[in-house]
Amino acid sequence: MMKGNVVVGQSGGPTSVINSSLAGVFQAAKNLGANKIYGMVHGIKGLLDDNLVDLGEKLKSNMDVELLKRTPSSFLGSCRYKLKEGDKDQYAKILEILNKHDIKYFFYIGGNDSMDTIKQLAAYGSEVGSDIKFMGVPKTIDNDLAVTDHTPGFGSAAKYIGSTLKEVIRDALVYDTKNITVVEIMGRNAGWLTAAAALAKGPDCEGVDMIFVPEVTFDIDKFVEKTAKIQETKNNIVIAVSEGIKTADGKYVCEASQANAFVDSFGHKALNGTARFLCDTLAAKLGCKTRPVEFSTLQRCGAHLASATDISEAFLAGGKAVEAADKGESGKVVIFNRVSSDPYLMIPDIYDVNAIANVEKTVPKEWIVDDNTNISDEFVKYAKPLIQGELPAYMVDGLPTHIKL
Amino acid sequence: MMKGNVVVGQSGGPTSVINSSLAGVFQAAKNLGANKIYGMVHGIKGLLDDNLVDLGEKLKSNMDVELLKRTPSSFLGSCRYKLKEGDKDQYAKILEILNKHDIKYFFYIGGNDSMDTIKQLAAYGSEVGSDIKFMGVPKTIDNDLAVTDHTPGFGSAAKYIGSTLKEVIRDALVYDTKNITVVEIMGRNAGWLTAAAALAKGPDCEGVDMIFVPEVTFDIDKFVEKTAKIQETKNNIVIAVSEGIKTADGKYVCEASQANAFVDSFGHKALNGTARFLCDTLAAKLGCKTRPVEFSTLQRCGAHLASATDISEAFLAGGKAVEAADKGESGKVVIFNRVSSDPYLMIPDIYDVNAIANVEKTVPKEWIVDDNTNISDEFVKYAKPLIQGELPAYMVDGLPTHIKL
DSSP: OOOSEEEEEEOSSOOSSHHHHHHHHHHHHHHTTOSOEEEETTHHHHHHTTOEEEHHHHOOSHHHHHHHHTOOSOTTOOOOOOOOTTOHHHHHHHHHHHHHTTEEEEEEEESHHHHHHHHHHHHHHHHTTOOOEEEEEEOOTTOOBSSSSOOTTHHHHHHHHHHHHHHHHHHHTSOSSOEEEEEEEOOSSOOHHHHGGGGGOBTTBOOOSEEEOTTSOOOHHHHHHHHHHHHTTOSEEEEEEETTOBOTTSOBGGGGGOTTOOBOTTSOBOOOOHHHHHHHHHHHHHOSEEEEEEOTTHHHHOGGGOBHHHHHHHHHHHHHHHHHHHTTOOSEEEEEEEEEETTEEEEEEEEEGGGTTTOBOOOOGGGEETTTTEEOHHHHHHHGGGGOOBOOOOEETTEEOOOOO | OOOSEEEEEEOSSOOSSHHHHHHHHHHHHHHTTOSOEEEETTHHHHHHTTOEEEHHHHOOSHHHHHHHHTOOSOTTOOOOOOOOTTOHHHHHHHHHHHHHTTEEEEEEEESHHHHHHHHHHHHHHHHTTOOOEEEEEEOOTTOOBSSSSOOTTHHHHHHHHHHHHHHHHHHHTSOSSOEEEEEEEOOSSOOHHHHGGGGGOBTTBOOOSEEEOTTSOOOHHHHHHHHHHHHTTOSEEEEEEETTOBOTTSOBGGGGGOTTOOBOTTSOBOOOOHHHHHHHHHHHHHOSEEEEEEOTTHHHHOGGGOBHHHHHHHHHHHHHHHHHHHTTOOSEEEEEEEEEETTEEEEEEEEEGGGTTTOBOOOOGGGEETTTTEEOHHHHHHHGGGGOOBOOOOEETTEEOOOOO
């Protein structure tokens, strides 16, 4: 049984199921007798400002918890805030705030940067002899965390991409004149989500014609040439590209079209406009109609199309972290081990955060086929179990209902 | 009872429910004893090439018809082909093909241009004493047809926009830093779909901050000024704009960013890039992060989020056209008369095509409020009944299933 209070935070980019992990932490901590369960408002940044909410007051019924599972984005708010490695003053300040609230368990739901936060705090905690347990709950649509078979959030985004592409392809094939649709999918360095475009193909769908992931160099001339070749026998072409594709000089394709783009305080340029740039290029070179489609934030917040498998795994991951912390674990992250794909059997476990933080897992090169223009069936076999099942939104007055702070 | 054969075609931009109208025509014609029910492949263009399919062979079971109702885009393919007014050779050719196949009933599902096709053919048919009945079935997400209360297709697109915006807003509000999301919605001259952004607001959703429709002139400086004003008290701003907004000089806003855009054979430039242009402008002037979101074709093909009300009305419209033609009507279009909004009661009727073809209905000026930056509750009351209910996709192996030719 848990002694003392619990705090949980959400960090990094939103997903459709990050709130399911929050629900999982909340429910498990409640079941294990935690006293207060606090939420950090805007992640570690909020904690540093002592901005906490009492989750027991926000989630009063099972219905609230069910709504939370169906609500996209981060219920508690998020942040993009990286602790400075070795900044002991900041570590001490965090521990002081935690101690002030008699918090004995710290859960952080997020991706790579969030796992780094757990790594630093767990190391400092054990250095100063704190009894606070620090646990990471993985979350990222990008599916780029090491060690784990996959990450919560990926399955729902992949299901969104597969489902919506099937609809976009039906739409794109409607005319008997030449046209090209280029669909832009998220993923700066890892092509897992773009690879999910391969899911659309089936007995009732032609699938996409080409898929370009950021793991391999993108050649604009070859791209135009290959598209022209396909156009010789097909009027309507649909192509999936990652927002993160780069040319041989190491530049993002979208940079070509972004002279005036806003650069944030970290020096990051927003990565979009790839599809538009490629459409303009194809229109100019091939003289046909083109249409860019950006899935944009829709692919990470389309909770109405979330995968039930993903939602329950996200929930489970939250619960597993609590259970492990209750048993005395710290500095660990929940991971998924796949026992088999068909039938699908996945067993959650915990793993040393040091092996996971700051390591990026990309799509295996051998799954990128057809002269780097397609994704193999191995990927489809890997991803299919993760998109199974639906947990429909509660529709009220014609629209999905959510819960907010 | 119907004598002879039937032909049905689909034309113009796809919608989520244009296939429901096709299903409605097919089912009603079958019930009324039609002999063969043909489909034009790629609309009137296909008919001119004598490219017909026997729908009885393509839709063999009730399950096929149910799948058709859940399949977005035009099952038969579409075209953007306008008959040349007064081209009697072409009229004669069409009648010759119809007569060759013993076709006595001609149904065309589409928007303004398609109604013009019905108008011309019905007039020519009666001029030459043909006994073929020509009937129009309305379809357009743009909701811009005259006389009718609304058009099939609009409700589902509005439901998609309201639902997805609720998710985008949850996503956009996640950080405590300043950012602006500009969402671009279809509609060249009529702002009905952009107005649907007003549906997102509710007890569980903050709604969008501003809505800009093409019915009123767009002023870029005032837009920046108003956004800056909102930003004084709010970190996260979400704005909905129509792709068709124009500045005082009559130019589309997106044209400013489209020096190299492809111009089609009709001289039409693709209208997109409005959100991106406005985001770049806001980022430069207000120095904050911005994100353009284009709903693009997703809003017209997102059948997995279709409105059940819209699907059944689209089906009903197809059936009504057949029933009227069977009673001897020709040169008419199905329209919807709203008896009441709450409770919602809608009665279909038929109307002279001459009053509908080539007339465009826009959003009433009195519904555009707050210095042209918002949409009134009258619109919400009008649109709410049209987005009610769901007809979930048949999910197979994690994805929606469709039917294709």
